[in-house]
Amino acid sequence: MPKIEVNEELFFRLAGKTWSDKEAFEQDLTVAKAELDEWDTSLPADSERTIKIELNDTNRPDLWSTAGLARQLRIYRTNNIPSYPFFASQKKKIAAPYRVVVERSVKEVRPWLAGFVAKGPAISDALLRDMIQTQEKLAWNFGRKRKGVSIGIYRISLIEWPVRYFGADPHKVSFVPLQETRRMTLSQILEEHPKGIEYASILKGKPIHPLLTDSKGRVLSYPPIINSADLGAVQVGDTEVFIEVTGSDYPSVALSSSIMACDLADMGFEIKNVQVDYEYDTLFGSSIVFPYYFQGEISVSIEEANKLLGSGLDVAQAIDALTRMGLCAYSEDGRTIRVAPPEYRNDFLHPVDIVEDIMIGHGLENFPPERPRDFTIGRLTPIERFSRKAKSIMVGLGYQEMIYNYLGSGKDYAEKMQIPASALVKIANPMTENYEYVRNSPLPGLLQTESVSSKASYPHRTFEVGKVALKDVDANYGIVTRQYIGFLTSHAQADYNEIASHVAALMYFLGKEYTVREASDPRFVPGRQVEVLAGGKRAGVFGEVHPAVLEAFGIMMPCAAGELDLDMLIEE
Amino acid sequence: MIDQSAARALHPLEVKILLAFKVGDTIDSALVREKLGFREGQDQQAFSWLMAKGVLEEADRQTEVFYELTPLGQEWLEKGTPIRRIFSLMKEIGPMSLPDIAQALGFDQKTVGSAFGSLSKEGVCAMDEARRAILTKSALPQPLLDIEALLKAAAANAGSLPEKSLTQQQKALMAQIAKKRGAQDAPFRIAERAKVLFRLTSLAEDYRQAVTALGMTGEEFGAITPDMLEKGTWKLGTFRPYNVQIPPARVIPGRRNPYVEFLDSVKDKLVSLGFEEFDGNMVETEFWNSDALFMPQFHSARDIHDVYYIDEPTHAKFIEEPHLSRVAAAHENGGNTGSRGWQYQFDRDFTRRLILRSQGTVLSARQLPKAKVPGKYFGIVRCFRYDRVDATHLSDFYQTEGIVLGEDVNLRTLLGFLEMFAVEVAGAKEVKYVPGYFPFTEPSIEVHIKHPVLGWFELGGSGIFRPEVTRSLGIDVPVLAWGIGIDRMALMALGLNDLRELFSPDLESVRMRRSQYKIQ
Structure with a gap:
């Protein structure tokens, strides 16, 4: 289960509340299935103090970041669902100022890419650490150790657009990776660079390896292994960055990009769209503008919800509960509750997943325990x-x-x-x-x-x-x-x-x-x-x-x- | 003044001495043996007890020297001394070399050498030109005969000769052949024995009065014997009271293991709540261990570093249908479960991979196709995890799991069950519930209890099985699933703080271990 370390000051600011009592904080964390792991309140309460928190829900990667967790607590308390107007969708077209071209050569090795540009205040040390943490949690836990998802962050000032994503010969292409000063071929990186050694198994046996360059052919990164030492080195003080996600499962790739975009928007960044053009077809079409809202509506009947919860909630109560969880819910017939998942969530597989959010939103303490009535005979084998x-x-x-x-x-x-x-x-x-x-x-x-x-x-x-x-x-x-x-x-x-x-x-x-x-x-x-x-x-x-x-x-x-x-x- | 219980605690031998003598009398072994008929040993026992009570004090001590026959002396007595045997042999056979003598008699060279030395010194023996020993006299020397006389005298006197009974000449001879230490190669050992004279102190009178007041005679019965019962002789006297304050001797009983007993008590409790027990294989397939529980095959908890794989065979021959097809469909697109599924290609080869069961929930999944509705089932089963073994992690350990099936079960009845477990099984006074996460339940609940000693801790996890789990296995009613962690309670119940101790091979610690949990 993921464990994150959040900057206390930043977290409280984003959550819109300051906690001083550990027990009250722990109680509030339960709506996000989060547990307080470590909070040393004996340290001076300055901008350096941090809190360690464990997240139990492996299907909610949106909670594994300072902004994401703070957002859930904030919505639960205020009933205010934030809006993220920069999302494109099938219905909503947005013209993107930046473009990435995905070439056919990369299809067999690591086919999917999403990305966006974030412009905002100069990135502070705490924020940079937080961005790297989010990037790592998404890639490691949600992205199965970078196999399904990996994320790169770049200084936009150095990039000549459009960016190219393509398959390269690992023995011929070379560049200077992070933590190095010499040019290395891709296969050399896999054998000699610590990150290459760590993640080599993902590309093992592939004749062509993924590579990301700008239009001048300068390397941004070698996904999912390592960034380049120049374009791929983000520093404190940078104000505009390009964030890119690649991987093997497109919904996971798109969701990771959405999560990072929402997080940065919450922290005051302006999100600019990136259009990704494919030389082959994808689940979302061959030209997609990111951040992209791809989730579909899901519905549950109030009877079904009440049967599972043992409750007698009416539709309004259920919608109210879902709103506290950050879900836009409505009902046209007074029976069926329709839910549009938030941009940063894709964990609704079955109507019961909505029912659980009704439960949390309504408050577990409002469901009195009841002795089961069925009579059964107990026996040992x-x-x-x-x-x-x-x-x-x-x-x-x-x-x-x-x-x-x-x-x-x-x-x-x-x-x-x-x-x-x-x-x-x-x-x-x-x-x-x-x-x-x-x-x-x-x-x-x-x-x-x-x-x-x-x-x-x-x-x-x-x-x-x-x-x-x-x-x-x-x-x-x-x-x-x-x-x-x-x-x-x-x-x-x-x-x-x-x-x-x-x-x-x-x-x-x-x-x-x-x-x-x-x-x-x-x-x-x-x-x-x-x-x-x-x-x-x-x-x-x-x-x-x-x-x-x-x-x-x-x-x-x-x-x-x-x-x-x-x-x-x-x-x- | 001596109280009655102290007087009662006296041994009959002590009572007899107290009654037979008065303050100031001096007594010794010979006297009590003669006057009171004490057997050997009884006198010394009685003296030491009475000394310890201060009733006797030492009046005089004299040390006497005794010469005791050693096993070698006993052998000389029976077979003859080496000198006599060599003398007899030479008399019979004539001149012989020393090695021949040693061989003929089974002596070592040293024994023969020193015997020959003694004989030549007395002029009884000599060496000829051929280096053979020859006899020069036909009679043994007097000192040897004197030694033989001493051996006989000692044998006649229970193997022991008091020094004072010897003549000056005998004493001089004894000084050559007796040793105080390392006497195994000498015929006599020098032993010193103290002869002690005791005097009765003024306390003896106090004891005597107490004993007399209680009518004790020292003739009271000791052990009750079958003979006494048969003949009725027990009616003729009274029984000597025992000192009941003496700690009893330790016995080692056959016993149940306290940890297993604890697990049994939990099983019994669950049975009393209407649960039927289930059990199953330690070796399982990925299918039942995880796939049937709707954990996607790419889930991070299904990594190679989380479960143990079997080396040989690697795969089950088959997975039962229709379960395989239905579970595969649930993963791929939801199948008939109302779910959209995980949207990936289900791996039908990987699902047959054999592993060691990593969670007890396997058995809940296996129970579903054959479960009764309504029904309640549980199991306390060994599970295996890829963990470094330490005080809080074991490579194999018990998990307690169960399910409840019924048309009317729901979140509130789930909470009702959790409350029941918390109170009935864990003895909790305060319970709280928080939303939890488990891949196979939705909604999911964690139950925390406030334990009188441990404080707040997570008792277990639970939830309502996802329809992807139940419908794939042919169940259309809601199913509550729960698991409770009882290791911490077990440690506390047994007064331990290291999980490894639960499976300790150390016999003494297991023998002495006690359960400290209250029977509820």
């Missing part, structure tokens, strides 16, 4: 009830119940157990080799206890009931989960006879008939181990733990142990 029976018998036999993690190392689960690692379910992308395998038995856990508990007074009798993962080629997943009981006794006289007696008692009280057959499990001593057969099927194994296993775990006390498949026993 049969395997849970059977397992509990087994546990109480084991406790009666003097065993201590244990519980272990299910992930572990190949060393503990296979090597020390004298079994091949291929018998275990392995994780393809483990974080460390300590958690690389899923266990196939509770015994490694019980033996781990022995290896760390030699100082605990003997006898040790331990058991665990839990899941194991077993390979099974016949199963759809090739792997099945089973409920096992594992048990172990350890003391100077621990032997086959003791564990056999305990298994007999357990099975008798579980009401399960069984026979035993000599087994050859490498974890146990040959000739002192058996398989348990219930209804003719192998339901487990027990015996004296092999000294090689004990040695591998560093255990100096004899152990007898066993495991039973409770899922199998319950069926027999």
Whole structure:
């Protein structure tokens, strides 16, 4: 979930309110599903003080910026929906003073572009940091680490229009990227520049790479990797910038551009349009003026909303609630509420998404909780009830119940157990080799206890009931989960006879008939181990733990142990 | 004055001494054994107890020296001393080299060497030109015979000879063959034993009066035996009271694990609220883990660094229909769910990818196609996350999840449920709700509770399943979905502050761990 740091002074100014009480601030943040993360009010309340805020809604990238979050709080309090007249739409044509040409050559690699120009007060240090933060949050979280969306900001004074967006040969084209002083080819940047290395995977294997230049052929940037060191270097004090968004998903690209345009407009910038002309067709046509309003209306009936909310709101109340959320809503028939999403939002997939905004807008505290009336019968699963029976018998036999993690190392689960690692379910992308395998038995856990508990007074009798993962080629997943009981006794006289007696008692009280057959499990001593057969099927194994296993775990006390498949026993 | 409980706590052996002697009397082991019939050991026990109470004081102490037979001495006694055995062997066989003697008798060279040295010194033995030992006399020397006499005398006196019983000549001989330390290679060990004489102090009179007042005789019954019950002899006396203030010995019982018991208590609570339990596979597909929950396949939470992928096999053979087609349609364009969908090409290969279940909500999704309406279901299941393990993160841990299906469920009944969980499961006094975000619910609610100890914290997340989730799986009524985080409550209930401790392999800490939660 995105976390942003906002300049307190700027944020309060944009929100139109000054908070001093943390609890009240936290409460107000809830309408944006935001949480206060850090606000050190012991620092001097000057222009440098910041607030860290976490945003929970991954479908609302408009909230991941100082201006965007402040806007939501401001609208909720004032009921005033801001207007952004610089948006073009299918119905509303605007003549744009700037132009970008998108050439056919870039279609296969990174086809979509949007952009606009912002002119305003000299960019301050705080504002520049905020713009970079917004750019990063949109590209990283919403743009899936620049794959779906990346954003470039340029000093307009150096650009000769129109700007060209096209596909270039990564081995031939070169320029000086940010944080460098020498010219580098695109492929060199991917191999040597830190940003190139970080994002190389996005362009891996592509014969043609995206490039943005001005009409004189000077490079603006190499999307989505890096800007050029001259045209692409925005500084404190700049007053006019070109902002461009490229990516693989056009609605996301267009929305990111809209969000940045609305943010800058809120901060007093004049937004100038950019016309993007394609040599191929797009979702929005082949010539589009940005910022572009592309969202369509969505509607919900008041009955549907009230059914989901358990409420009795009338249409006026619902529209009022939606207005507080910044949504232009109206009804022509007094039943159906139609909503035009704001320019900076595109998270209405289904009518229920409007219903949630009605809920927040109306105030969650205005929906009194109600006890559900439906009568249902509660019950545990049969395997849970059977397992509990087994546990109480084991406790009666003097065993201590244990519980272990299910992930572990190949060393503990296979090597020390004298079994091949291929018998275990392995994780393809483990974080460390300590958690690389899923266990196939509770015994490694019980033996781990022995290896760390030699100082605990003997006898040790331990058991665990839990899941194991077993390979099974016949199963759809090739792997099945089973409920096992594992048990172990350890003391100077621990032997086959003791564990056999305990298994007999357990099975008798579980009401399960069984026979035993000599087994050859490498974890146990040959000739002192058996398989348990219930209804003719192998339901487990027990015996004296092999000294090689004990040695591998560093255990100096004899152990007898066993495991039973409770899922199998319950069926027999 | 001695109070009754102190008098009652006296052992019968102490009582007998107190009753048999008076203040100022001096007593020792021999006396109490003779007069009171104490067995060996009982006298010393009684003396030490009474000393500790100040009833006895030491009147005199004399140290006596004893010579005790060692295992080697015992061996000499049984098989003969090395000198005698060498002497007998040579007498039988004639001249022999020292190594031959050592081999014949199983001695080491050193033993044979020193025995030969003693014999030559006494003129009983000599070495011939062929470096063989030969006998020069036919009788053993007197000192050896004296040693053998001492061995026999010690054996006859329970293996121990008091120094005062020896003649001057015997003492001189003993000085050569007895050792105080490292006596394993000597036939006798020198032991010192203190002989102590005790005197009864004035306290003895106080105790005696108290004992007499209680009618104690020191003949009271100790343990109740089957024999006493059978013969009825218990009727003939009284029972010696025990000191009930002595801490009892530790026993180690068979026991449930307190963390599992805590989880069970939550399960029982949910069952009592009408929920039916569900369970499932640890290994799941991307389909059930995320796709069926309408999380787009490009969602940032579905990154390679968020879930564990299975190495082999990598994919399920198939995904059940009609679920696959319906879920795919919901993602692509909304299908029959009333949604516009995520507008992308659903990847039917990726959806079969096998992973370790990362959220319990998988089971809620799996339950939907077979759920009853109305119905309530829950599960407390192990989930797996790509996290660095530390005090607040585990690679595998429990999640508590559930759903409620019904024609009449809505936001307000959801809040009603959350309130019920907060009060019934978490014991909360204050509850608040805030809008939340989960990819599969809309609206979504977080419930926060004020815990008496932890303060405000998020108890869980919940919401009404998106129609894209429910309709794709064949459910047309609203479904409440909830998950509650109980780890923090578990830690507090068990007095722990590190999640790893919940799964501790350390036997002693698990044995001693107690639940501190109140039964509600």
